[in-house]
Amino acid sequence: MRAMLVVVLIILPSAFLSGGSDDSTQIIALITIFAALFTIVEYSATSPSLVEFRDAPPFNRVRFSALFATVLCLSIIFRGYAEPSQLTRAFQNSGQYVGQVIDFPFSPARLMVDMMPDTASPAVVGRLRDAAGLSYLISLISIIWFVTLLRLQHWPRRGGSFNVWINLPTFDPTAGGDVVRRLNRDGRVNIILGFLLPFLIPVVIKLMSLLGNPIQLDDPQTLIWTVTAWAFLPASILMRGVALSRVAQMIDLQRKKAYANAASNGG
Known part of the structure; x- marks a missing residue:
């Protein structure tokens, strides 16, 4: 759920606005994939590496x-x-x-x-x-x-x-x-x-x-x-x-x- 929310956050501007180039769409897709994987790893690991106050x-x-x-x-x-x-x-x-x-x-x-x-x-x-x-x-x-x-x-x-x-x-x-x-x-x-x-x-x-x-x-x-x-x-x-x-x-x-x-x- 957290990863999905991060994905929605990143694609919001491109979803609401039109006229983006193919290069920008590809960049957004790569950033979205990386952010989703990072969120899943950080919140599923026993000890996070970067996310602070995960359990607070x-x-x-x-x-x-x-x-x-x-x-x-x-x-x-x-x-x-x-x-x-x-x-x-x-x-x-x-x-x-x-x-x-x-x-x-x-x-x-x-x-x-x-x-x-x-x-x-x-x-x-x-x-x-x-x-x-x-x-x-x-x-x-x-x-x-x-x-x-x-x-x-x-x-x-x-x-x-x-x-x-x-x-x-x-x-x-x-x-x-x-x-x-x-x-x-x-x-x-x-x-x-x-x-x-x-x-x-x-x-x-x-x-x-x-x-x-x-x-x-x-x-x-x-x-x-x-x-x-x-x-x-x-x-x-x-x-x-x-x-x-x-x-x-x-x-x-x-x-x-x-x-x-x-x-x-x-x-």
Whole structure:
């Protein structure tokens, strides 16, 4: 089921939009096969190699839901430019309203608009602003929802066991230093990076265009994935930082309980 959901996510833009070339279709097919196999292997293995918090829902569920919602909403918006309907107009109006609200000087949405070359048509710039507004709103809602679930469900334990090393396969506990201190440090770094990335990604894209490697945002599918990455990656990294901080708090609390029990038993 997880692999099927990943497949649906990847093919959504090409399914909603027409006009893709044969090369792009083949590339999407290869990416879809690889992503499905990777998901099956990671979730069927005893110990995952890259997927974090595999056994600690709803961390990955919230992130995937936010990613899926972003791609779906943007696909509906861009389908409306070719085949308008009441549904597509509703999504376009929502994106336009949110885009205008958050499009103020030095905002992430304004930086996304300013990265476009001067030769870009006003229609493409307007579509980029609408897509950026709606995707940024979805990322903010996902962060708020994740933090709310942490409080309500007492994540990560939720009354059961929590294996730190299985849920954090990329974290090496033997690298040196106190585990709690390192988790808190990594959590803070991820939170700071999550706040900064919406401002840094447009700058990087602008530099790439100046160096002669511009991203062709005239293509709707390219624009969808670019805006999705711009909104989703910072939110995902920020949620990871919050999650690492909660794990550090859990380990520190367990330590204190163990020390208290040892002291009461005369250990």
